[in-house]
Amino acid sequence: MTSRANAILLAVAVLGLAATPFFAEKFYVQFFAKLLIMGIFAMSLDLLLGYTGLVSFGHAAFYGASAYTLAILTPQYQAANFWTSFPIAIAVSATLALVIGFFVVRTHGIYFIMVTLAFAQMLFFLFHDTKIAGGNDGIYIDVRPVAKIGDWQPFNLDNFVHVFYLVLVFFVIVYVLLRVILASPFGRVLVGIKANEARMRSLGFPTFRYKLVAFVIAGAIAGVAGYLSSIQFGVVNPEMMGWHLSGAVMMMVILGGMGTLTGPIIGAAVWMLLELGLQGLPKVGSVDLGKHWQLWMGSFIVLASLLLPNGLLGLGASLLRRIGKQRGKPDA
Amino acid sequence: MEFSTFLIQLLNGVQYGLLLFLVSSGLTLVFGIMGIINIAHGSFYMVGAYLAWSLTGAIGNFWLALPAGIVISVLIGMLLEWLVIRWLYHRDHLYQVLLTYGLILVVEELRSVLWGDDVRGVDIPKILSASIPLTENQSYPVYRLWISAVCLLVAGLMYWVIQKTRLGMMIRAGASNREMVQSLGINIQVVYRVVFAAGLTLAALAGMIAAPVSAVFPGMGNHVLIVCFVVVVIGGMGSVKGALIASLLIGLVDTFGKVVTLAIGGFKVLPELSSMTVYVLMAAILLWRPEGLFGKRL
Amino acid sequence: MPEVVLATQGLTRHFGGLAAVSGVSLEAHMGQLHAVIGPNGAGKSTLINMLSGDLPPTSGRVAINGCDVTGLAAHQISRMGVGRSYQKTNVFLAFTAFENCRLAAQSRRKTSMQFFRPAVNLTEVNRSAEEALAAAGLDGRAGSVASALSHGEQRQLEIAMTLATRPKLLLLDEPLAGMGAEESASMVALLKKLVETHAILLVEHDMDAVFELADRLTVMVDGQVLASGAPAAIRANAEVQEAYLGESHE
Incomplete structure (x- = not known):
């Protein structure tokens, strides 16, 4: 599939989604919002995984960092200001990515995977084991941020439809932003680094710097997703930084097809539908299939990583090729 | 600090370090020989602890439960290698990480199905339940000394295997290279299965002997796995010697870090914060030697 | 001298x-x-x-x-x-010959930390890349993916990339x-x-x-x-x- 075909497909999907609040129930509107948030999160990881070749297993750290920032900025029983808390939260995620990136980006391959996971878990344990922001129970954001400019309030975050459209707008912004960045001189350098970092160095590119900036951009965008998630659900907990989320988002990227930007969005959708479906599995006799949904999810991950190296987009493309070939064959 | 307190903390640090070595040596061996990164490694530490609990309950004797648990762990390891791991040898690390991440979910959920989600405890076996008095009101439990002894014994055994056997020859050569190994006339498939099972059993064994002093609970392998990553990053991936030194380093830094923060702080938050010291250590090593103390320069 | x-x-x-x-x-x-x-x-x-x-x-x-x-x-x-070529062909196999040289030429800019302008619009860089391809005798193959080039052409591309960095x-x-x-x-x-x-x-x-x-x-x-x-x-x-x-x- 070409990237143009992807973009057209995506535009149609976005328009379709934009219409959902007019006919869908609250549950589905919120589900789609969550799906789009995960889409933003997965796209941010794709910048590292699919375009720079940095396999980060700690990406949830930046997702959780901005969510915690909002929780800490929100005074008890009062609302935070959206226009200040949002940029601050993103700045915190970006700064954290800069600090962690400064240490991890100098490692390669398997070390990078382990070190990103270790630093993310460090943050997880920091919030899980201490009393900061509610410890392992997490913390509720009792009152959602207010987006007032003077007396005018362009949107109300207590209204789930408004939240949905806000998420949709951010989703489109992030997608376009990443496409622009990937086509820029900077983006081309990243793709070159993924293909052959040593060659990029000998061509005169200080690759450390570029990888670090990519890490920061991805962290900041993950922060956008984390912030949106915390206003949608009104709760922040250590799990938002945990490796289950880091693993899940990695799986979304791989499942859809990394290095495509659209693939991770599809991966996010498939993942969340799967999660919903598996959790809703019925009781068979004395065995509650839905309660142990992680067992099926785990088995699915094992199978998918064995059978789908190029993701669903790759699978689709090779199926299309095969059909094309068969059509092209003369009837013998 | 009084000498007896210092001695207790020193012994605790060494014991924690040696236990870490048991787990992390399995991780580093499997990577060094097979080129496989198994992030489900920590889950088998948990499996070991649950095996100790359920087998001790079923058999009624810790000393019989231990060998039974080892046999079961070896079998699980061989089965897993045959079932899934062997498809990963030529795959990118990314897919190894994903697949073994899937294994974590499967193992954790199977644990929930088989053993439930409650926190369990294993009694310290009678012969080792004594404590050695150090001062009037301080003493050191014999069982913890026994843990250290077992770990040292295993470390010695590993040293012997690595230095004196043909398998060890490959490990020293850093042979993740199939042709070279096959040219030595060794059946690589069998070696890989044995090594994977051995690595997994090291983690399970650590879980079994730690069970009587730490509680047995869901997700107990996660923290251990992360600390093992820190060990391997500091020691150098694939180096057993590096794993030993880094494990002891972390055991001591962690233990004394807690003591020092308690002594100077007294804040309620700080003891937990002190567990960050090992990550600070890792960060410093990354700046100084990104490939670890005994790793090969990339 | x-x-x-x-x-x-x-x-x-x-x-x-x-x-x-x-x-x-x-x-x-x-x-x-x-x-x-x-x-x-x-x-x-x-x-x-x-x-x-x-x-x-x-x-x-x-x-x-x-x-x-x-x-x-x-x-x-x-x-x-200083430009170097490698004993074992070391080009970006998935990129076109042009993109290989374009990327090499891009390295001569003061910085590539530019995020919003399409890389293909850098006229100076494009010219350098085209010149390098022509100098190495590859001007006819600019649009071909490197992996599809013959061994000899890949060796030429290796030189062309080096030349694109104006050493x-x-x-x-x-x-x-x-x-x-x-x-x-x-x-x-x-x-x-x-x-x-x-x-x-x-x-x-x-x-x-x-x-x-x-x-x-x-x-x-x-x-x-x-x-x-x-x-x-x-x-x-x-x-x-x-x-x-x-x-x-x-």
């Missing part, structure tokens, strides 16, 4: 206890081709890796245009006007490796043309090509310089005959 672009002094590299290169001092001049020859394992590739910054020397010094660059990183040395000094590691007679001839012609405007340090096994191209020759054996001088003098050198030329010239 033509301008000295590269000068090394006592360049040495140890791997563990083994000296792969020891005490190598040589120069490369503008408009001249300096060939380094020697049997396999003589340390020629290690030498090039030290010159390009891919490998830090154990001791000794490297100067480019009179500046001491010893211990600088590969990207810094590249930016001083003064070219470090070429066996550019003729694995080439057929016809491909070799055109590569030799290309090198003849390039030497007019560059200083070239060439590592090569093809003796006919070396003696045709070189203005100066250095023979390395066991990491050390055995002899250095004009091609005619080297050809006449009995020691070289015995150590190296005799065996390889059946």
Whole structure:
């Protein structure tokens, strides 16, 4: 599939989604919002995984960092200001990515995977084991941020439809932003680094710097997703930084097809539908299939990583090729 | 600090370090020989602890439960290698990480199905339940000394295997290279299965002997796995010697870090914060030697 | 005397206890081709890796245009006007020939930390890339994906990428490796043309090509310089005959 075909497909999907609040129930509107948030999160990881070749297993750290920032900025029983808390939260995620990136980006391959996971878990344990922001129970954001400019309030975050459209707008912004960045001189350098970092160095590119900036951009965008998630659900907990989320988002990227930007969005959708479906599995006799949904999810991950190296987009493309070939064959 | 307190903390640090070595040596061996990164490694530490609990309950004797648990762990390891791991040898690390991440979910959920989600405890076996008095009101439990002894014994055994056997020859050569190994006339498939099972059993064994002093609970392998990553990053991936030194380093830094923060702080938050010291250590090593103390320069 | 672009002094590299290169001092001049020859394992590739910054020397010094660059990183040395090609073809196989050169040319911009302007609109860079492709004789294959090029064309692309970084000094590691007679001839012609405007340090096994191209020759054996001088003098050198030329010239 070409990237143009992807973009057209995506535009149609976005328009379709934009219409959902007019006919869908609250549950589905919120589900789609969550799906789009995960889409933003997965796209941010794709910048590292699919375009720079940095396999980060700690990406949830930046997702959780901005969510915690909002929780800490929100005074008890009062609302935070959206226009200040949002940029601050993103700045915190970006700064954290800069600090962690400064240490991890100098490692390669398997070390990078382990070190990103270790630093993310460090943050997880920091919030899980201490009393900061509610410890392992997490913390509720009792009152959602207010987006007032003077007396005018362009949107109300207590209204789930408004939240949905806000998420949709951010989703489109992030997608376009990443496409622009990937086509820029900077983006081309990243793709070159993924293909052959040593060659990029000998061509005169200080690759450390570029990888670090990519890490920061991805962290900041993950922060956008984390912030949106915390206003949608009104709760922040250590799990938002945990490796289950880091693993899940990695799986979304791989499942859809990394290095495509659209693939991770599809991966996010498939993942969340799967999660919903598996959790809703019925009781068979004395065995509650839905309660142990992680067992099926785990088995699915094992199978998918064995059978789908190029993701669903790759699978689709090779199926299309095969059909094309068969059509092209003369009837013998 | 009084000498007896210092001695207790020193012994605790060494014991924690040696236990870490048991787990992390399995991780580093499997990577060094097979080129496989198994992030489900920590889950088998948990499996070991649950095996100790359920087998001790079923058999009624810790000393019989231990060998039974080892046999079961070896079998699980061989089965897993045959079932899934062997498809990963030529795959990118990314897919190894994903697949073994899937294994974590499967193992954790199977644990929930088989053993439930409650926190369990294993009694310290009678012969080792004594404590050695150090001062009037301080003493050191014999069982913890026994843990250290077992770990040292295993470390010695590993040293012997690595230095004196043909398998060890490959490990020293850093042979993740199939042709070279096959040219030595060794059946690589069998070696890989044995090594994977051995690595997994090291983690399970650590879980079994730690069970009587730490509680047995869901997700107990996660923290251990992360600390093992820190060990391997500091020691150098694939180096057993590096794993030993880094494990002891972390055991001591962690233990004394807690003591020092308690002594100077007294804040309620700080003891937990002190567990960050090992990550600070890792960060410093990354700046100084990104490939670890005994790793090969990339 | 033509301008000295590269000068090394006592360049040495140890791997563990083994000296792969020891005490190598040589120069490369503008408009001249300096060939380094020697049997396999003589340390020629290690030498090039030290010159390009891919490998830090154990001791000794490297100067480019009179500046001491010893211990600088590969990207810094590249930016001083040094371009290198690799013994094993080292191009971006998934990119088109043009994109390979475009990326190489992009490295000459002050920075590539530009996020919002499409890279394909950098006219200066595009021109450099096109010139480099033309100079290496690949202008007809600009749109082809590198993996679809023939071995000879990939070797040309390797040179084209190097040229796109507008170097003064070219470090070429066996550019003729694995080439057929016809491909070799055109590569030799290309090198003849390039030497007019560059200083070239060439590592090569093809003796006919070396003696045709070189203005100066250095023979390395066991990491050390055995002899250095004009091609005619080297050809006449009995020691070289015995150590190296005799065996390889059946």
